[in-house]
Amino acid sequence: MAQHSWTVWQQQLRSPLGNLVEIGEVRHSRSGMPRYRYLERYALVVITRGEGIYEDERGLSRSLCAGDWIVVLPELGHSYKPWEVGGWDEIYVMFDGPVFDAWRANGLLVPDHVVGRLENPEQWVADFHREILESPASSLEKICAFQGLLARALEGAINLATGKEGGPSWFGDACRMLGLPGAEGQQVAAALGLNYETFRRSFQKHAGQSPHRYHMRQLVNSAARMLDTTDLKASEIARTLGFCDEAYFSRTFKKLTGRSPRAYRQTRGTVQEALPPLRVS
Numbered sequence: 001m002a003q004h005s006w007t008v009w010q011q012q013l014r015s016p017l018g019n020l021v022e023i024g025e026v027r028h029s030r031s032g033m034p035r036y037r038y039l040e041r042y043a044l045v046v047i048t049r050g051e052g053i054y055e056d057e058r059g060l061s062r063s064l065c066a067g068d069w070i071v072v073l074p075e076l077g078h079s080y081k082p083w084e085v086g087g088w089d090e091i092y093v094m095f096d097g098p099v100f101d102a103w104r105a106n107g108l109l110v111p112d113h114v115v116g117r118l119e120n121p122e123q124w125v126a127d128f129h130r131e132i133l134e135s136p137a138s139s140l141e142k143i144c145a146f147q148g149l150l151a152r153a154l155e156g157a158i159n160l161a162t163g164k165e166g167g168p169s170w171f172g173d174a175c176r177m178l179g180l181p182g183a184e185g186q187q188v189a190a191a192l193g194l195n196y197e198t199f200r201r202s203f204q205k206h207a208g209q210s211p212h213r214y215h216m217r218q219l220v221n222s223a224a225r226m227l228d229t230t231d232l233k234a235s236e237i238a239r240t241l242g243f244c245d246e247a248y249f250s251r252t253f254k255k256l257t258g259r260s261p262r263a264y265r266q267t268r269g270t271v272q273e274a275l276p277p278l279r280v281s
Helices: 098-105 121-133 139-162 170-178 185-192 196-207 211-229 234-240 246-257 261-266
Strands: 005-014 019-027 042-056 061-065 068-072 078-082 088-096 115-117
Touching: 005 121, 005 139, 019 121, 019 139, 042 121, 042 139, 042 211, 061 068, 061 211, 068 078, 068 139, 088 121, 088 139, 098 139, 115 139, 121 139, 170 185, 170 196, 170 211, 185 196, 185 211, 196 211, 211 234, 211 246, 211 261, 234 246, 234 261, 246 261
Parallel strands: none
Antiparallel strands: 005 019, 019 088, 042 061, 042 068, 042 078, 042 088, 068 115
16 A cells, blocks of 8 residues: 655745645545544645545535545534545645635635535646745745635635536535435436436536446445444445445445445454644645
8 A cells, every 4th residue: 555645845824914824745645534623724625636525514425536625614523534545645725814714704715615626627736836836936925826726726616506507506406316325317307407418417517527426426425434333234234325236335335445345344443543633634
């Protein structure tokens, strides 16, 4: 297994507007974040490799993959982790100060917009390196540049919340329906009043994955939680989640997580490692 590493690139870029407290990268992230963790400042986390899940105390549960981002809000209990130990890489920025409090007061940094997808992940990451890490600019200039990068990221959350096609909140409704056992893309499209091909293309654009893959990942999310928190047999979990049989459930679970349900349960409690406070990883 590749070695976990944590690199702090820059710290304590301060200005009267706000501060970039810490900027860094985590490679081959561990999956040991407690549920739930609370921070004292904001953070932006961008997944650059791998897949995982975000959850918070308001009930939001969202699958993540490379190109997705998370905004951590002060005092909002949250948890996020890769599917397996070493399963993703991320870059992060911890930030605070009056300018970001103003963003929050004006409805931009709010619990409804804490996950999203970058429109062009490769370009965003390249611009991040050029404008923040490699630039000789002052702290104030870098904080202003970071606001631009943050704004570009938040467009992804706003688009997911409002929808570009099919009416307000159609994407959120689709995600909720696709998270249910037995859901099918055609049925969800019909419930939303959309042509299936229009729905499929739009969902793929916003989520970065097909409705079917999103549905299967949500079922595997639920299965992983049941393996973590119950003593139900794999056959019982498969039946509860609507899989046709245990063998198909096991194949699907292993395909998406890299481990069989049995192996996943056997490692429960042995791979969890608490992270230092106020870190983002």
